[in-house]
Amino acid sequence: MRRALLIAVPYVWLLALFLVPFFIVLKISLSDIELAIPPYTPTLDLSQGWAGIKEFFSQLDFENYVWLTEDDLYWKAYLSSVKIAVISTALTLLVGYPIAYGMARAPQEWRPTLMMLVILPFWTSFLIRVYAWMGILSNEGYLNQILLWLGIISAPLTILNTNTAVYIGIVYTYLPFMILPIYAALERMDESLIEAAEDLGCSRIQAFWLVTIPLSRPGIIAGCFLVMIPVIGEFVIPSLLGGSGTLMIGKVLWEEFFSNRDWPVASAVAVVLLLILVIPIVLFQRNQQKQTEADQ
Amino acid sequence: MSIKTLTMTAIVALGTSAAFAEEVRVYNWSDYIDEDLLKKFEEETGLTLIYDVFDSNEVLETKMLAGGSGYDVVVPTGTFLQRQIQAGAFQPLDKSQLSNAGNLWDVIQDRTAGYDPDNAYSINYMWGTTGLGVNVAKVKEVLGEDVALNSMDLVLKPENMEKLASCGVHFLDAPTEIIPMTLQYIGEDPDSHDTDVIAKTEEMLAAVRPYIQKFHSSEYINALANGDICVAVGWSGDILQARDRAAEADNGVEIEYHPFAEGSLMWFDQMAVPADAPNPEGAHKFLNFILDANNMAAASNYVYYANGNKASQEFLEEDVIGDPAIYPDETTMQNLYITTPYPAKTQRVVTRLWTKIKSGT
Numbered sequence: 001m002r003r004a005l006l007i008a009v010p011y012v013w014l015l016a017l018f019l020v021p022f023f024i025v026l027k028i029s030l031s032d033i034e035l036a037i038p039p040y041t042p043t044l045d046l047s048q049g050w051a052g053i054k055e056f057f058s059q060l061d062f063e064n065y066v067w068l069t070e071d072d073l074y075w076k077a078y079l080s081s082v083k084i085a086v087i088s089t090a091l092t093l094l095v096g097y098p099i100a101y102g103m104a105r106a107p108q109e110w111r112p113t114l115m116m117l118v119i120l121p122f123w124t125s126f127l128i129r130v131y132a133w134m135g136i137l138s139n140e141g142y143l144n145q146i147l148l149w150l151g152i153i154s155a156p157l158t159i160l161n162t163n164t165a166v167y168i169g170i171v172y173t174y175l176p177f178m179i180l181p182i183y184a185a186l187e188r189m190d191e192s193l194i195e196a197a198e199d200l201g202c203s204r205i206q207a208f209w210l211v212t213i214p215l216s217r218p219g220i221i222a223g224c225f226l227v228m229i230p231v232i233g234e235f236v237i238p239s240l241l242g243g244s245g246t247l248m249i250g251k252v253l254w255e256e257f258f259s260n261r262d263w264p265v266a267s268a269v270a271v272v273l274l275l276i277l278v279i280p281i282v283l284f285q286r287n288q289q290k291q292t293e294a295d296q
Numbered sequence: 297m298s299i300k301t302l303t304m305t306a307i308v309a310l311g312t313s314a315a316f317a318e319e320v321r322v323y324n325w326s327d328y329i330d331e332d333l334l335k336k337f338e339e340e341t342g343l344t345l346i347y348d349v350f351d352s353n354e355v356l357e358t359k360m361l362a363g364g365s366g367y368d369v370v371v372p373t374g375t376f377l378q379r380q381i382q383a384g385a386f387q388p389l390d391k392s393q394l395s396n397a398g399n400l401w402d403v404i405q406d407r408t409a410g411y412d413p414d415n416a417y418s419i420n421y422m423w424g425t426t427g428l429g430v431n432v433a434k435v436k437e438v439l440g441e442d443v444a445l446n447s448m449d450l451v452l453k454p455e456n457m458e459k460l461a462s463c464g465v466h467f468l469d470a471p472t473e474i475i476p477m478t479l480q481y482i483g484e485d486p487d488s489h490d491t492d493v494i495a496k497t498e499e500m501l502a503a504v505r506p507y508i509q510k511f512h513s514s515e516y517i518n519a520l521a522n523g524d525i526c527v528a529v530g531w532s533g534d535i536l537q538a539r540d541r542a543a544e545a546d547n548g549v550e551i552e553y554h555p556f557a558e559g560s561l562m563w564f565d566q567m568a569v570p571a572d573a574p575n576p577e578g579a580h581k582f583l584n585f586i587l588d589a590n591n592m593a594a595a596s597n598y599v600y601y602a603n604g605n606k607a608s609q610e611f612l613e614e615d616v617i618g619d620p621a622i623y624p625d626e627t628t629m630q631n632l633y634i635t636t637p638y639p640a641k642t643q644r645v646v647t648r649l650w651t652k653i654k655s656g657t
Contacts, residue, residue: 138524262644
C-alpha cells in the first residue's frame, strides 16, 4: 500500500503538471478562432450532457496543422531555432569545458568556493542579468567604450540586437548547466589513469583526448542536452538581445498568440514544438539509462 | 477551542482583513502616470491601489480575452477597445458614479465614439499621435543642415535610411501603426482593410528594412535619450519623455518630436472596466479620480501627452498646452487620421506581412 502511494506521487505530478496542460493545449489546437472570451470555439458545454460532448468533438479538426505546412514561416522558424540551439550549445561547451576542467583540477579546498562562484549568478534575477548585458553590448555600452579607449576599434561595434548578442546571452545564461555535469564527471575521474597513460607513452594532449574526454563524455552529453532543449524554445533572450531579424519559434508562437489572437494556431505551433523536443529528450533519457546500467 | 469558535474567528479575521485591504487593481501602460497621483488616490479614498504596467496592446488584449485578469481598470487603445467590447470584455460604465464626467472634452469624445459608441464603456485617458523622434544634431550631421525633420521621407526613403543606419533607427513594433503610415505615404487610404492594398507596403518597407536596427515599442525612449539611436518612429509622449530625460541627464543630446507633415495617425488610450472586475465600485472611484481636472492635468504635465479632459486644460503647464507637438494646431489636427480594427483574416495577413518585413521570411 505504502509502496503504491510512493509510486503514485510522481505519476500524479506528471499527470497534473504535464499531461493535463498538454491535452488542454492539444484541444485548443483543434478548435477554431472566435472573437469571444475565450477566443476560440467550441468550448465544452457540459450542461447539455452527452449530446453537448458529441457536438464538441464533431467540431474539432486538424485544419490548424494543415495551415502550419502551408506557410514556410513555421518550418523556417523551427529550423532556425534548432540551428541557434546547436551553435550556442557548441559554444557553451567550448567555454564550459575548460572551466569545469579547471575546477576539477583545482586544489580540494578551493572547489566549494569555485562551485559557489558558478552558482552565484542564480541569486540575481535572470532578467536583470540579461538587462545588464544590454548595457554592456549597446553601441554606447561598456564594451564599446573600453574597446574605443584601448584603440582596438575606431567606430563602435553593433553587437546588441544581432544574433551575436543572442549567442552571448545564451552562452552566459546556460553556462552553469554545462559546467556542473561536466565538473561532476571530471571530479570522479581517477587521476592515476592519466599517469598511467603518460607512462604508456601518451603526451599530455594525447592523454587528454584519449582518456579525459571519453571519461567525461556522460557529463558532456548531459550538459549539451540541458542547454539545447530549453534554448530551442527560448523567448526572452532573443527578444531582449536579438534583432528583429532573429527568427525563433518562441517569437513566432508569441506572435500567433498575441498579435493574431489565434490561440488555436499558437497551440498547434506549441504541440509541434513539443514533438520536436521529445526526440532529444528521449535520446537523453536513453543515454542516462545506459549510463546507470554501465555504472552498475 | 471548539470548531464553532474557530470558524467564527476565521470569519472575523477574513472580514477585517477585507475591510482593511479593499483593493483596486489598475493595469496601465508603462511610464504613463505621475506616481504621486497613485499615492494621492490611496490617501483620498483609503483604498489600496495595485498598479501594474504593460507595453503592448497585444499583451493586454490576450489577458482580456482569456478572462479573469483580476484587474479593475485597464487602458486599451481605441482600435483594441472596439474589438474587446465586441468580445464582451467590458462592462458599461455607471455614469452616476462618475461625478466628474462633465470635464470630458467633446472634440475628443466625438472621435472616441467611433470606437466606443456613446462612450458607454470607456473614458479617454490620453491621446496622441505617431510621428518622428529625432536626435537633431546627429541627423543633421548625417543628412545635412536643411533636412526636413517632419517628413516621412526621412524614414521611408532608402537613400536617407542608408545614411541614418550608422547612427541607429528604431521603428515601433506595431504593424497597426507602421502599415497605415506607409499607406498614407504612398497615397492610399491608411485605414484600408483591403489585403491587396496592404500588400503594397511590403516593397516600400522591405527597401528600408536593412537600415532599421530594431522594431520595439518602448526601448526607443531610453535609446533616444542616451544617444544610442538618432531616429525613432514612435508615440508623441514617449519621444517627449526621451527629450526630457536627455535634457535632465545634460548629456548633450537634443531630441525633438514631429508629427508627420504627410499626416499622422491619431490614437486614443481609453480607460475601461473589465466585465469580470473584482471591484467595479473601486474602479469607478479610480476613473472619477482621474477625471478630476487637477489630477488629469498633473498626469499630462508629467507624461507629456494630451488628454481628453477640457476642464484640465487651465491647469496644464505652458510647455504642455502650448506645445504643438502635444496639442497640435488646427491645420495639423485636420491632417490626423484614425484607423479601425482589422477583421481576423486581415489581421493574419498583416501579422504575416509584418513578420516577413522584420525577419525577411
